[in-house]
Amino acid sequence: MRRSPRRERGRGPCTWQTARLALALASAGGLSLVACEDEPEQAERRLEPMRELPPPPEGSAGASAATQGADAAASPSAGPGERPRADPEIERALTLIRTSGRRFWVPAEDPEEDATMYTAEQFASMLRKKWDWLGYDIVALDPWLNDIASRSFKSNLVYQVELEGGRLLPMRGWLERELARAQTDDAAGSPEDQP
Structure with missing residues (x-):
């Protein structure tokens, strides 16, 4: 027995x-x-991020970011189970990356392997997915830059951006300069806004 x-x-x-x-x-x-x-049937499980992904941008990228920023401003607090409203500068950073036309490099963990190259659109998409999965509670720009946009989660190696002429810069420094430049351009206004 x-x-x-x-x-x-x-x-x-x-x-x-x-x-x-x-x-x-x-x-x-x-x-x-x-x-x-009885064991529940093992249906094909699909892992989902903790927040809904935004719809793909329609028309210009700036309109999408402006719309998302307006939504964040209209509703300052998130409901239960939702991500707290993120700083609109994070969306601005993702838009700057996506529309930059640059190439971005993620170093390989193994020094004998080549780094992986991403187009601007691919890199922005990768950062958004990383933010959705690993940085769900990150809503301020500085922690987002540190934890999501600057380095690989797995290997902790610094992301790089390729400038004209093939020169590589660390991602964070380049992105901070581009955000500052965009703010000064916005403060000065575009030429068609001026009389």
């Missing part, structure tokens, strides 16, 4: 502790013996 319950095909995990507990409950309280449950 076996001490542990027999696992039949199509039955869920039934340990000897579960069987012993079921027998104790049945004898103590007159409860009916509980059988091990």
Whole structure:
């Protein structure tokens, strides 16, 4: 006679502790013996980020970022289960990356392998996914730059951006300069806004 319950095909995990507990409950309280449950079907599981992904941008990239920024300003606090509203500068940074036309390099973990090159659109998309999956609670620009946009999560190696002539710069320094330049351009106004 076996001490542990027999696992039949199509039955869920039934340990000897579960069987012993079921027998104790049945004898103590007159409860009916509980059988091990059937295993739920292992449907194809799809992992999802903790927040809904924004719809793909329509028209110009600036309009999409402006719309998302307006939504954030209209609703300052997030509901239950939603990400707190992020600093609009994060969306601006992603837009700057996506529209830069530059190439971005992610160093390989193994020094004998080549770095991986991303187009501007691919790199912005990769950063957004990284933010959705790993930085769900990051809503300020500085932590986003440190934890999401500057270096690889897995290897902690610095991302790089390629300038004209093939010169590589660390991603964070380049992005901070581009954000500052965009702010001064916005403060000065565009030429068609001036009389």
